[in-house]
Amino acid sequence: MFGLFRKTPAQQAEDEARIQASLSKTRQGFFGRIGSLFQANEVTDDTWDELEELLIQSDLGINAATALVERLRSRVRKENIKRAEDVRAALRDELLKLLAHPPLTNIDEPRMLTVVLIVGVNGSGKTTSIAKLARYYRARGKRVVLAAADTFRAAAIDQLKIWGERTGVDVIAQAPGADPGAVVYDAIRASQESRKADLLIIDTAGRLHTKYNLMKELEKVHAVCARQVHAAPHETLLVLDATTGQNAISQARHFKEAVQITGIILTKLDSTAKGGIVFAIEEELGVPVRFVGTGEKAEDFAEFDPRAFVDAILAA
């Protein structure tokens, strides 16, 4: 709630428009049909079955979908809701409740140097998201530096450097194969001293959450941040592809255990995917979505706005 008030109305409208636009395909998809489901007048047993199916179709996950339908059913019974329209309002309410979380304040809080660690599986869109995040905060007056700690994947450093040039932010990098911990150490020192940065965003190599050694390496990077800067990393964001299915829960769980992720960047929302899995992640792990990626350009990016997200999902 407060997150909404902190933004200027113009910013908020802009964010909302982006989410709406990116979800327009979704709206015509299955989630869109949830809206139309309730435009028929009678609420019957079939309505509930169909609703559960539709929620599952949007990758909400079986547990979250079943729980949601149960809650909605008992609420409709208790409050004696008859009109389909009111059922829909109740659904909106329940979906919003799942996404209710404290606002994003951590990056914006004033401090000498804010450190943001970006993690995720291979191909989720980390590097692109970092470029977008850098542009986003640069436009809001922060002095941003990027750390190229993905020293493993071929050309990952080049990719980040190209983005750095495009968005006009400095990139601290070492040679491919360098120790990520050392890159981060250097980047922090440089941010504090020569670059006078106030926001450092760290790109890490994509890793499957089941790879024990790679997760250990990530823990080390996390520890380097914590040692160098008080309370760092101030945000650790998991980059999650919206087309991911049930495995997203496992991803979030493992990354949470290893590096205490504080939020999610949901990418590729411009696809036909619904990203419904974030409801399940909120419910099971309490990790909120912070930002959404809505396209390939650096400006296709917005702070996550639960109301806009849910409304876009339900608008038929």
Place this chain on the structure above:
Amino acid sequence: MFESLQTKLNAVFDKLAARGRLTEQDVDVALREVRLALLEADVNFRVVKQLVARVRERAIGAEVMQSLTPAQQVVKIVHSELLQTLGEPARLDLSGPSPHVVMLVGLQGSGKTTTAAKLALSLRKNQNKRALLVAADTYRPAAVTQLEVLGKQIDTPVHSEGTKVPPPEIVRHALQRGREGAFDVIILDTAGRLQISEEMMRELEQIKALAKPQEILLVADAMTGQEAVNVAKGFHERVNVTGLILTKVDGDARGGAAISMREVTGVPIKYLATGEKLDGLEPFHPDRLATRILGMGDMLTLIERAGETVDKADAERMSRKLVKGEFNLEDFLGQLQQIKKMGPLTQLLDMIPGMGRMAQDLAPDVTDKQFRQIEAIINSMTPQERRDPKLLNGSRKRRVAKGSGSSVMEVNDLLNQFRQMQRMMKQMSSGGRGMRGILDMFR
């Protein structure tokens, strides 16, 4: 994280069995579990419906209802239906005159570039074919560089023209070079794109018309959810894909998306891609994937991995020693090190049916620490002591304990365990079966 379908069904039927004969309704209760298991594995909803209907038809028959082990019967039917849907494994079609053009397509981040390099390497290693990699992704920053770097790693030429030339042009030139250079296969790495992006899909059609690829492979992430259906359908409608490659299979995703994509396209799954090392491309085994989708562990992969890491000659020498009862602490140490090479213990446990849960509860740190301690103790012994542990008297034990940073009690524990193991092995080998059979697995 997932309980296997078998366990769940056992629970269902145990409850039902108390009442005696199974009815059609009972089977439906079990089918609910089947439906949930498939949905949990990310099989598309509609596909699940069709599958469950087929399973029901077969399950209602006497097979299940009169069986003493109805849970097993249901699992068997589901497994065989999955197998049928997954279809036979198919090889890359490289018939006719070369060069053969293979085009890789897919969403952003599905793993096309890495897969292109893996494919080139696999073609050379297994089929002795020379491949030319073509960097036709001019959109993603540094995608061209990435392919160039990978090409260098596997010593395979890469055709690239930077990012200013339109991809169809690049492909045209690459075809020319492929013909002139007498390459066997030309692998096109195209940019990742959404199946709904009109402009990008038109470009793909253009490249297809130009290159007339013999194979168009849709590269898809094993972690894809319900959306897999739309993605596969979208690409298939525009360019008629000829096969699928499922990537990131080394994660813990169940890979139900493969079923969905098979069902909507009808084209075969050709490869599974695992890991970031460039030799991580495996032929597709329907049986293993079906087992995995059902959450039944992956024994076959485990055995295969053992086969990869364990040296054959070593294993044979070891089995001879075992039979003669000559197995000593030095051999024991060697065995431990081989197991360690196969990966963290918890990951190995995860592949054994029913052990997945246990792997979750076990902290990898603990088991690996125990491993290290055993190693340290054995390493602190002299070669003579390792070959003949009976030499270890009180004073020697104290020395070993000191050297390995453990206590005499821990040294004794290890020695006791080792003696027990030796005894067990002698019994087994005198029985003629057992350990020898187990070791045969590693050959």
